[in-house]
Amino acid sequence: MATETHSLMEQMFKALRAGDEAQAVTLVGEALRRGVGALELSEGVIAPALARVGAEWAEGRLSVAHEHWATQTCVRCVHGFRSEVVRATPLGLRAVVACLPGEAHDLGGRIFSELLYLQGWEVHFLGANTPAEDLLAYVDPQRAPMAPVKPVDLLVLAGKGLAEASGRRELASLLAAVQGLAPRPAVLVGGQVATWVEAQGADGQAVSFSEGLRFACQVSEERAERTSLPEHLAGIGKRLHQLRRQRGWSQAALAEASQLDRTYISALERGKQNPTLGALVRVAEALGCSLSDVVLGPQGH
Numbered sequence: 515m516a517t518e519t520h521s522l523m524e525q526m527f528k529a530l531r532a533g534d535e536a537q538a539v540t541l542v543g544e545a546l547r548r549g550v551g552a553l554e555l556s557e558g559v560i561a562p563a564l565a566r567v568g569a570e571w572a573e574g575r576l577s578v579a580h581e582h583w584a585t586q587t588c589v590r591c592v593h594g595f596r597s598e599v600v601r602a603t604p605l606g607l608r609a610v611v612a613c614l615p616g617e618a619h620d621l622g623g624r625i626f627s628e629l630l631y632l633q634g635w636e637v638h639f640l641g642a643n644t645p646a647e648d649l650l651a652y653v654d655p656q657r658a659p660m661a662p663v664k665p666v667d668l669l670v671l672a673g674k675g676l677a678e679a680s681g682r683r684e685l686a687s688l689l690a691a692v693q694g695l696a697p698r699p700a701v702l703v704g705g706q707v708a709t710w711v712e713a714q715g716a717d718g719q720a721v722s723f724s725e726g727l728r729f730a731c732q733v734s735e736e737r738a739e740r741t742s743l744p745e746h747l748a749g750i751g752k753r754l755h756q757l758r759r760q761r762g763w764s765q766a767a768l769a770e771a772s773q774l775d776r777t778y779i780s781a782l783e784r785g786k787q788n789p790t791l792g793a794l795v796r797v798a799e800a801l802g803c804s805l806s807d808v809v810l811g812p813q814g815h
């Protein structure tokens with residue numbers, strides 16, 4: 515897989531270099547359909563390809579306009595994740611992802627928001643350069659109607675941290691102010707800003723998406739309400755439906771391949787059937803995916 519990721523990254527860079535949006539979007543979409551994970555594409559393909567665009571810009575070989583276009587094309591690719599990846603069962607937890615004041619690099623926060631969404635979080639992504647006072651008001655349950663998301667379980671402060679001088683002060687005072695919120699969200703500082711000493715005042719620091727997702731997973735284990743049986747069945751049904759449609763199969767085709775009755779498949783997809791483990795294994799095998807893809811979705815990876 516490492517070789518495939520590297521080759522995808524090379525192709526992505528070529529597409530970005532050539533100004534070929536269709537090629538970039540197709541590349542990512544097809545990789546997702548082949549089963550390359552959204553996390554792997556983000557860390558191993560999109561970010562390094564864009565870093566190469568940045569290097570060419572720094573050397574004067576690409577214009578600022580071309581670099582802006584490449585970033586927007588990556589945003590389009592990332593927005594394609596939702597239609598290709600089967601989302602995990604909603605956790606009933608809310609995250610707010612924002613960049614610090616002065617921070618213009620919001621792509622990392624945007625990608626992380628999409629990865630959280632796929633893992634079942636409800637996510638509010640606020641984007642670049644969020645004024646600290648407004649961000650606090652947005653997540654403070656006492657400040658209705660300024661705080662539309664209640665309660666916030668996870669606050670993610672993301673960025674590259676190039677606006678260091680003011681950014682460090684803002685981060686320290688934001689982290690201090692969040693301590694006073696009740697209920698208080700868990701706070702993760704993500705991206706390069708996580709290396710600042712001030713970030714140690716947060717509950718979690720993550721330079722990479724993988725570390726960030728591990729932290730979010732811990733938070734969800736501590737805070738998520740137990741998923742009820744009907745919610746599990748509805749989630750399994752949704753995922754089966756999406757996996758079947760991605761393969762262009764009818765319910766009858768899946769029934770035949772898994773040696774189950776078509777009405778059983780139909781009830782499963784509607785979340786109306788409590789399946790045996792044996793039936794789930796047969797359906798997963800017929801679809802060519804793992805049991806955890808069907809039962810848990812991407813959070814199982």
Ligand code: B12
Nearest residue numbers: 561565568572618619620621622626672704705722723726
């Ligand atoms: C796109 C871009 C911009 C865009 C940002 C648009 C946007 N909407 O995001 C714009 C044009 C606004 C911009 C502006 C600037 N940029 Co710029 N930019 C880049 C570029 C090309 C890509 C950055 C990016 O988004 N990468 C994609 C993300 C996903 O990858 P990543 O940043 O490597 O992050 C990884 C991890 O940190 C982690 N991660 C990232 N975010 C998060 C968030 C969370 C929550 C978690 C858990 C993890 C995580 O995941 C990624 C994958 O592993 C880089 C090149 C590079 N080498 O990074 C230059 C780069 C960062 N920029 C640079 C510069 C100099 C600037 C400007 C100062 C230019 C100027 N003179 O105005 C300004 C600063 C603006 C500011 N105040 O912030 C330099 C920084 C050099 C330095 N270290 O000092 C770079 C390295 C370009 C270069 N080669 O010189 N930039």
